[in-house]
Ligand SMILES: Nc1ncnc2c1ncn2[C@@H]1O[C@H](COP(=O)(O)OP(=O)(O)OP(=O)(O)O)[C@@H](O)[C@H]1O
């Protein structure tokens with residue numbers, strides 16, 4: 001059997017493509033949901049940690065530390081296999097979205113905090129001196145500048161979240177990896193797995209390049 | 224004349240250090256008060272307590288009848304006080320026009336159209352008509368500071384606070400900013416100006432206040448203060464400033 005017949009078999013590829021596409025759709029939806037929820041949660045946590053009243057601030061700090069300490073796979077398994085014993089039965093998609101976004105929120109929170117703290121003190125003072133409300137100071141003055149500062153690390157983090165969606169195959173989620181494994185079993189040929197790997201790379205490589213470009217651009221601005 | 228700013232016995236400590244050690248100062252409506260003094264004497268701290276960028280520990284501050292204290296409606300007080308910073312502190316992500324129009328919209332509730340019309344007029348007044356669509360980073364220091372002044376004016380404050388408005392500027396740009404401030408002084412707005420520009424103080428001030436070690440040591444009309452200083456610390460300060 002030639003190399004191509006074994007690893008890049010065209011017929012097998014065509015046969016299993018529908019399966020891969022359905023997996024890809026789920027991977028992309030899961031990735032997007034987790035990234036968006038993680039960013040929103042992260043921003044909220046960062047604001048609570050910086051400006052919240054004392055008890056909420058402590059909770060935010062505890063959350064951020066705990067969810068950066070727990071292995072993602074462990075969290076996912078706990079949510080999917082342990083919560084049912086507490087009467088909470090979640091679908092694989094919900095479980096995976098929760099696990100991914102809970103952890104991503106903790107990392108995003110630290111990134112946003114660094115961004116907010118990276119905005120010069122004079123910006124906060126000018127905004128206060130003008131009489132802007134706390135909400136307006138954040139939405140109009142501080143966050144637009146902070147977000148610009150953290151685009152590279154936030155993009156990096158989003159890439160990681162997207163990659164980690166593959167862990168969801170552990171909880172029987174029919175994502176790209178799971179479908180590829182299934183297809184390999186059906187066709188007794190590794191071509192679907194190789195294809196899946198190439199799809200992941202094709203999706204994420206441009207984003208990885210983009211991070212590099214952002215970072216160089218920020219560095220060129222002399223920050 | 225009623226005092227629009229009334230400061231009584233305020234103190235402020237940073238850790239163990241007393242930055243303000245019992246300052247009394249009344250500023251009448253329309254008055255131009257220039258504050259001078261050596262570095263670290265508490266000039267900035269005094270100015271910054273008035274709009275609560277720093278919270279004072281003791282004493283009272285009243286702005287146009289409003290008590291300035293913890294829990295007070297700071298927005299109402301801050302809208303009466305325009306502040307111009309040494310380092311401009313323009314918003315780098317907003318155009319010059321937006322920098323000036325933002326607070327009137329967000330705080331005073333003007334429409335963008337009205338606020339931008341007002342901003343255009345003010346920017347024209349400070350000589351920046353041709354720069355309204357630019358971003359702060361595209362302007363010289365002197366131009367940025369004139370935007371800073373327009374931004375403060377856009378709120379139509381009763382009092383303008385200046386903290387060393389020309390200290391961060393290249394020497395050739397100091398004049399254009401001082402000219403704008405001097406023009407403003409003629410419009411009847413109340414001003415408190417911290418500066419090391421003694422020529423400006425002499426020309427523009429109704430009263431000069433000399434601070435040292437967190438206290439007001441001497442004050443009076445500029446001619447008296449500069450030509451017949453009584454306190455030795457003021458004499459030393461003036462010698463040091465004027466001799467270089
Ligand atoms: N946030 C702060 N924390 C600690 N100390 C401070 C703080 N702000 C000011 N100080 C101290 O308080 C004193 C008065 O400072 P202030 O800035 O009011 O002086 P200044 O008269 O404006 O001086 P300069 O001419 O250098 O601007 C200084 O000794 C300064 O080190």
Ligand SMILES: [Mg+2]
Pocket residue numbers: 266267268386387
């Ligand atoms: Mg100062």
